[in-house]
Amino acid sequence: MAVGSRVLEAAGLVRPGRLARIREWWEQEHVFGYGLILPALLLIVCLVAYPFAMAIYFSLSDYWVGSPGKFTGLQNFRDILGNEIFQRTVYNSFVFTSIAVAFKTVLGIWLAMLLFRSFRFKRLIRGAVLLPWVIPTALSTLAWVWMFDSLYSVVNWTAIRLGIMSPPGPNWLGMPNYAMTAVIAVNVWRGLPFFAIIVLAGLVSIPREYYEAAAVDGAGSWGRFRHVTLPLLKPVLAVVILFSTIFTFADFNIVRVLTRGGPVNTTHLFATLAYQVGLDGGNLGQGAAISLFLFPMLAAIVFLQLRYIRKE
Amino acid sequence: MDVGVRSRGARIRSAAFGYANVIPFICFALFPFYYMVITSLKNDAELYDLKAVPFLIQTGVITDHYRYLLAKTEFLAGYSLARLRFRGVNAFGTAVFITYLVPPTLLFLPLSQVVVWLGISDTIWALIVTYPTFLVPFSTWLLMGYFRTIPKEVEECALVDGASRMQTLIRVVLPMAVPGVVCAALFGFTLTWNEFTYALTFISQSANKTAVVGVTADLIRGDIYYWGSLMAGAILASLPIVVIYVFFLDYYVSGLTAGAVKG
Numbered sequence: 190m191a192v193g194s195r196v197l198e199a200a201g202l203v204r205p206g207r208l209a210r211i212r213e214w215w216e217q218e219h220v221f222g223y224g225l226i227l228p229a230l231l232l233i234v235c236l237v238a239y240p241f242a243m244a245i246y247f248s249l250s251d252y253w254v255g256s257p258g259k260f261t262g263l264q265n266f267r268d269i270l271g272n273e274i275f276q277r278t279v280y281n282s283f284v285f286t287s288i289a290v291a292f293k294t295v296l297g298i299w300l301a302m303l304l305f306r307s308f309r310f311k312r313l314i315r316g317a318v319l320l321p322w323v324i325p326t327a328l329s330t331l332a333w334v335w336m337f338d339s340l341y342s343v344v345n346w347t348a349i350r351l352g353i354m355s356p357p358g359p360n361w362l363g364m365p366n367y368a369m370t371a372v373i374a375v376n377v378w379r380g381l382p383f384f385a386i387i388v389l390a391g392l393v394s395i396p397r398e399y400y401e402a403a404a405v406d407g408a409g410s411w412g413r414f415r416h417v418t419l420p421l422l423k424p425v426l427a428v429v430i431l432f433s434t435i436f437t438f439a440d441f442n443i444v445r446v447l448t449r450g451g452p453v454n455t456t457h458l459f460a461t462l463a464y465q466v467g468l469d470g471g472n473l474g475q476g477a478a479i480s481l482f483l484f485p486m487l488a489a490i491v492f493l494q495l496r497y498i499r500k501e
Numbered sequence: 502m503d504v505g506v507r508s509r510g511a512r513i514r515s516a517a518f519g520y521a522n523v524i525p526f527i528c529f530a531l532f533p534f535y536y537m538v539i540t541s542l543k544n545d546a547e548l549y550d551l552k553a554v555p556f557l558i559q560t561g562v563i564t565d566h567y568r569y570l571l572a573k574t575e576f577l578a579g580y581s582l583a584r585l586r587f588r589g590v591n592a593f594g595t596a597v598f599i600t601y602l603v604p605p606t607l608l609f610l611p612l613s614q615v616v617v618w619l620g621i622s623d624t625i626w627a628l629i630v631t632y633p634t635f636l637v638p639f640s641t642w643l644l645m646g647y648f649r650t651i652p653k654e655v656e657e658c659a660l661v662d663g664a665s666r667m668q669t670l671i672r673v674v675l676p677m678a679v680p681g682v683v684c685a686a687l688f689g690f691t692l693t694w695n696e697f698t699y700a701l702t703f704i705s706q707s708a709n710k711t712a713v714v715g716v717t718a719d720l721i722r723g724d725i726y727y728w729g730s731l732m733a734g735a736i737l738a739s740l741p742i743v744v745i746y747v748f749f750l751d752y753y754v755s756g757l758t759a760g761a762v763k764g
Contacts, residue, residue, distance in 0.1 A: 212665070219587030221666045226593055229578035229637055236612075236634045237600045243611035300526050306519045316750050317527050320534065323746045323753065325695040325713045328735040332533040335540060335728050343536060378529065383757065390758040432602075439604030442697045446717060460606035460698075467610045468702060477610045484607065491599050 247477035254471040265478040275479065278457040281369065285458060286438045289376045294430060296377070297384025298422070302414075304385060305392045315386075322382040330446040333375045337361035337447075365455035368448050372456055375443050380436075384429055391425030392418070427497060435490045439483050459483050541733035575637055575685060576678075579644030580670060584653070594645070601638035605698045608634060613702050627703040628711070632693055639692065640685040643756060647681030648674075684756040687749055694742055712738035 214220060248265055251258035269275045300318065308314055321329060336343050345358030361371045395418065403413045441460035444450060450457040450465060457465070459482050467476015582594045612634070616627040651674070659669040675682075700714040707715070716734040746753060 216666055218585050222581045222585035222587040222590065225577040225581035225585075228574040229597070229641055230593070232574065232633050232637050233596065233600050236631065237603060237608065237638075240608045240611040240615060240634075241603075243614070244608065247611060247614075300523075303519060303523045303526070306515075308519065308523070312750065314523060314527065315754070316747070318530050319750075319753065320743075320746075321530050322757075323691065323742055324534070324739045325697070325742065327695075327697040327713045327717045328739055329533055331717060331731060331735050332537045332540075335732070336533065336536060378533070381526075382530070386754055386757050435602055436604060439606045441606045445697075445701075460604070463606070463610065464702070468613065473610055473614070480607055480610060483604060487602060487604070487607070491602055494598075494602075495595065 244477045244481060247474050248481050250474050252474040254473055258474060265475045269475060269478055274454045277455060278459060278462045281456060282438060282458050285373060286434060289373050289437050290430060290433055292377045293380045293384045293433060296381055297388055300385040301388035301392055304389050319382045319386060321379050326379055326442040327446050330375055330443050334447055337371050339363055362448055363452055365452060368452060368456045372444055372447055375447060376437060376440060380433060387429050388422060388425060391422045395421045431490050431494055435487055438486050537732045537736055540728050541736055543729050575640035575644055578641045580648055580674060583645040583648035597638050597641050601642050605635055609698055609702050616703050623704055623706050623709060625709055628700060631699050636689050636692060640689055643685050644681055647678060651677050684752045687752050688756050691742060
């Protein structure tokens with residue numbers, strides 16, 4: 190340690206060579222601290238901050254694949270705001286995010302409370318429930334494409350068998366509203382485990398005495414949920430909901446594989462539309478402008494998170 | 502949430518209620534996988550399923566690079582941010598957190614040009630270079646939370662005994678942080694393996710595709726879907742993740758919780 194070597198030096202035991210001085214410099218807490226974060230800092234600047242600045246530049250130019258364009262100001266934004274497909278995408282993004290997050294929250298709390306009970310095969314059940322979150326989304330969504338197949342949909346088959354649906358049942362991926370429902374369903378299916386597992390961790394941390402006290406005061410199970418569980422879960426719920434909102438809002442995989450934005454561009458989200466315009470269509474400038482619409486949502490979430498953390 | 506002493510009947514009723522409610526969730530979670538397996542066993546599977554194998558190797562190479570290059574970066578940064586006190590440490594911690602929240606879909610267009618300029622588009626290097634955008638912030642954040650749970654006194658003892666900071670880090674902190682590092686490595690592997698957006702964007706040559714994109718994009722030819730072989734490919738490409746998942750379930754649960762909640 191720095192002090193150690195200085196003490197030795199004073200006692201005349203060690204002569205400070207150049208190496209020793211470098212070592213002493215390196216042993217200082219702030220130098221060492223900066224040294225350790227340097228690689229990560231470089232990566233973040235080169236691979237996140239710089240591309241983000243590029244995205245802004247792209248969005249202000251008519252940049253096509255293979256031809257660096259010139260500065261055109263806000264033309265791209267004017268173009269996309271007047272575009273019907275883009276307007277539909279904005280609407281889709283908010284509908285998709287709000288419905289999917291709402292379902293994930295409610296079902297997630299319910300599932301977490303179920304998992305909290307003592308079960309036989311507890312680990313097995315948790316493992317099964319978490320599985321959709323672990324399997325590559327693109328691949329499990331592929332299974333959903335097949336399950337929503339226009340001719341052999343197993344979803345329709347099951348629903349007809351159970352008497353919920355009259356044959357032949359909807360063509361899920363072929364009609365706008367049904368396709369949106371399908372996209373939301375798959376997103377809920379995939380995101381639910383994340384909610385459930387984290388809320389479960391929150392439930393475990395609630396002291397049981399609170400429930401006992403509430404029971405003594407005559408609270409029923411709803412009362413206990415309403416006045417003990419929910420208030421104490423609030424911090425965990427806030428974090429999960431904010432996280433989930435940004436990742437749901439920016440979702441790409443599910444729409445890309447399930448509907449490709451179809452039928453006739455009615456299920457696009459910002460990310461898939463940006464891909465279609467920027468890479469399939471080659472108009473990088475406009476694609477970048479579309480993907481930048483993710484940014485206000487990101488900024489809002491970051492703001493809320495930071496305020497929240499500071500409050501803690 | 503069972504409170505107080507209850508009769509046997511009430512206990513049985515409560516257990517029945519629990520199972521009756523949890524079973525629909527399990528069916529919902531598992532049915533797509535069940536249907537995948539059934540479909541893959543039915544027909545035309547034998548024709549295509551072996552085509553997924555090169556993709557698997559490809560993904561393996563990428564995750565391997567991840568292990569050697571990045572794990573160190575994240576370990577060092579995570580330690581520094583959790584433990585050391587210096588000017589700007591909080592600001593940088595916040596920056597890591599913000600980049601953790603930046604979705605890959607915000608950056609994939611400019612990054613697609615970056616890999617062209619670097620001359621690595623259409624090679625697996627395009628992915629090795631760009632995956633840190635989400636891996637580094639995530640793992641750093643995860644490890645920061647983990648380092649905070651390790652008692653500081655042990656490190657201080659080592660420093661007082663004359664070990665340098667780097668020695669302390671490697672000989673004292675690292676052995677204690679093994680579960681956290683395992684967790685970060687598991688998530689790094691899973692995120693890399695499952696990644697779709699970048700892999701779809703930066704690689705168009707079949708030979709260099711990752712398992713997930715290879716199966717999704719390459720095994721679909723035109724409008725005819727060979728569902729049997731597609732599902733067989735999907736199972737094959739998910740298998741490594743499933744195997745790891747089965748062995749390390751508890752790490753996944755703890756990592757998931759720490760990554761999100763320690764904020």
